[in-house]
Each structure stands twice: as C-alpha cells, then as structure tokens.
Amino acid sequence: MFFCRRTQDVINAVRWARERGVRLRVRSGRHSYEGFSAVNGGIIIDVSAMDKITVDRKRMVAVVQTGNPLARVYNKLWNKRVALPAGTVPDVGVAGLTLGGGIGLLSRKYGLTCDNLKQVRMVVASGRYGAKTIVANKRKHSDLLWASRGGGGGNFGVATAYTFRVRPISNVSIYSVTWKWCDLEKVLPVWQRWSPSVTNRLTSTIEVSAKQVGTIVSTGQLLGGAEELRRLIRPLLRTGTPVKLMVKTVPFIEATRFFAESDLNLEPKFKIKGAYGFKPLPGRGVRIIRDFLSKAPNRHSSVWSQSLGGAGSAVSLVSPTATAYPHRNAETIYELSARWRRSGEQQRNIQWVTRFRKALRPYVNGDYVNFPDLQIKNWPKAYYSVNFARLKRVKRKYDPHNVFRFAQSIPVGKRVKK
C-alpha cells in the first residue's frame, strides 16, 4: 500500500511497481462497486492524503487534488459561495466520480462533473519502467482530457489534480414527496414524463422501495425559490395521495447534507445494476417494477432513478462523442439495488436483481461506468457505446504497456496500419 502525499510519491510508486513487475491499482474514495481500486498480490496507490483545494473566485475555477471526498469539495467551495455539480454521498471520491462522469442534483443545469473538468494532472507510465506527470487540457494532450471525461477511473494513469469550472451558488430550494406503495402505477409514469420536461434548474429523483417498506419518495433541488418549486411540483402532488410533503429554501451546503442522508444506514453487502432510460417506461415496464419489488428478497431492495436529460438539460446539450461519456440522450438513470447482511443471503439477492435487470431489458439500455457490473458481458458497449474505439486509441498512446489494468479496463487498441 502506498499512501501518497505528493505527486512525486505517485511517480515513485508507479516506478517501483513497474521495475518489480508488481500489479498496481489506483484508489481514492474506495467506492468502486466492483472493488476495482483493490488488488490481491499487488500494490494500491492511494491518493486520499492529497486533499488540497484552491478556489479562484475571479476566474471561477477550483484546483482540487484527487484525494478529496465530495463532502470536503462541497464545503471548501461553499466557503467561497461556489459549487461543482457532483454526486450526493459525502465520502465518494472526486477522483473516480469525475473520471466516470459524475451525476447529481445540479446535473440538468450545470452538466456532469466531467463536463466541468478543464484540466487534469496525471501520472502516466513512461518508457519501459518509468512514470512521469503530464497535464491534459484543451491545448495539450486534449485526447487524454477527452478520455478523462467519462472514460472511467484507473485506465490511463493516476490523476493527481483536477481543475474545474465552478458556479456561483447561494440558496436553493429542495422538496421531498412521499406516497404509499399502492400509488406506484400512478406516480412513476407521471414522474417519468414530468422530470425531463420541467426547467433545467430542477433535477429530481424517485425511489421506489420494496413493498415491505411501502413507500415511494421523490426528491429534488431547484435553483430558485420555494414558491416556484411548489408550483413546479404540482403535477406530482396531484398524483395519487401524497402522505408527506416538504418544500423549503436552504443554503446550498445544507441541501448537500439533506441529499446525503438518504444513503446512511444501508446494509453492508450489495449488488447494484445500472441502466439508462431514453423514454418513459410503458405500462408493462412499470408493472415489472411493481412485480419485482412486491417479491423483493428483503426490505432493503429498491429502484432509484434520477432525471438527467430533457428540456435544455446541460447533460443532453453535449454531443455523445464530445466527451468519453456517451449517454447524452438518456432522460433518466436507474439503479436497481439488492442489499443484505449475511453471506447466506447473497445468492438470492444477486439472482433477484439480475432477473430484475433482465426483465427491464426491452425498456432500458446501457450502464454508467461508475456503476460497474462484472456480470455485463458486452461492457464496452454498455459503458462506452460509440466512444470505445477512440478510448482504445487513447489507451494505446498513454498506457501502451497496459500498466493500469483491471477486470473491465480499456484494452490497448491495435496500431492502425498506415
């Protein structure tokens, strides 16, 4: 294990591993669903002690070292009243989140985290046994910057610092609406049509729990006031019988804590399957969700979805090939989750969530590289779609010896004959 404090430590660690032929992995926030930041019989290059953040309020940029967890990024930026669109869980690493995309409650207005990445500093392998630092931006190594915007963590080198565009932020308004489970077939279709059609200043989520829990909860964040938010969510409030409602204006930093709370106290073991929705589910798709969640293995299973696209969304305004993240036309992203505590429960949970994702196959597509899943056979297509061939070329250029590799890493592309 190499805990790095400076870029030179990272260079030394990569050299050390290469000289000895030892496998290596890169780690920051430790949140990889499939453990891609860990390795047996090799070394882990951990950057979590590299946690400096500087904000230039005049140029509206922040330089963020890659060891930072999201909560620290939000807090430091909030001190200067600026924000970066990023994810919800406080201890997720900005490193892996950014390289795979980065979705959250500011996505529809300000895009993915990677859309705001202007520059990356990265330690890459060099020569037969060496390592060196390069800086990728619009002018230099622009292909590596392109690949770092959605190409996934751990593929090309060790990112040590990101330069992000940041946005001014002060108060935002947030909502939460709860329905009973019996409203599922009314609420889900309405949310699916409504969430991509409202102003891009509003990004929202919906979580349908297992029937044993018996609730459906939609939450969201508006860059605007509580009055406007109340008006915007009327179509939701008119659907079924909401049993709980909260709408309020809060400082942005408080909103990040509100959205973080929903992920506390989860069961320690899980299998998650991701997917994108390009249009609302038909009645048959909604009934599949109803049927699976009414026979869920336990009360910790759920389906969660977030709006990404639609009306002027900054995510969809970017072309699928402009960055390595290709899923620009998706309206929503889904996460199907099974969670459990005891090993004996594992098989049943994994089988359930696998059958669930399969049943939805006619209605959803692809997967987010930050929700990796070792069971996906054609993962290059699922994660990267039209961008896979270019990613292989970037891999060949920056990591021709395939130093940075794991079960689903981008393979070294073939040399193109001239």
Ligand SMILES: Cc1cc2nc3c(=O)[nH]c(=O)nc-3n(C[C@H](O)[C@H](O)[C@H](O)COP(=O)(O)OP(=O)(O)OC[C@H]3O[C@@H](n4cnc5c(N)ncnc54)[C@H](O)[C@@H]3O)c2cc1C
């Ligand atoms: C509880 C939970 C909540 C989540 N919420 C969100 C969310 O709101 N939005 C969202 O978009 N995603 C979310 N995710 C997914 C998250 O984006 C990915 O798990 C992401 O890869 C985590 O990055 P990490 O640095 O924490 O993890 P790690 O396990 O440290 O790394 C993940 C991958 O990135 C590589 N990597 C790590 N550091 C570096 C580096 N410095 N340079 C190069 N490669 C590196 C690793 O080798 C590995 O392949 C969530 C995940 C979890 C478990």
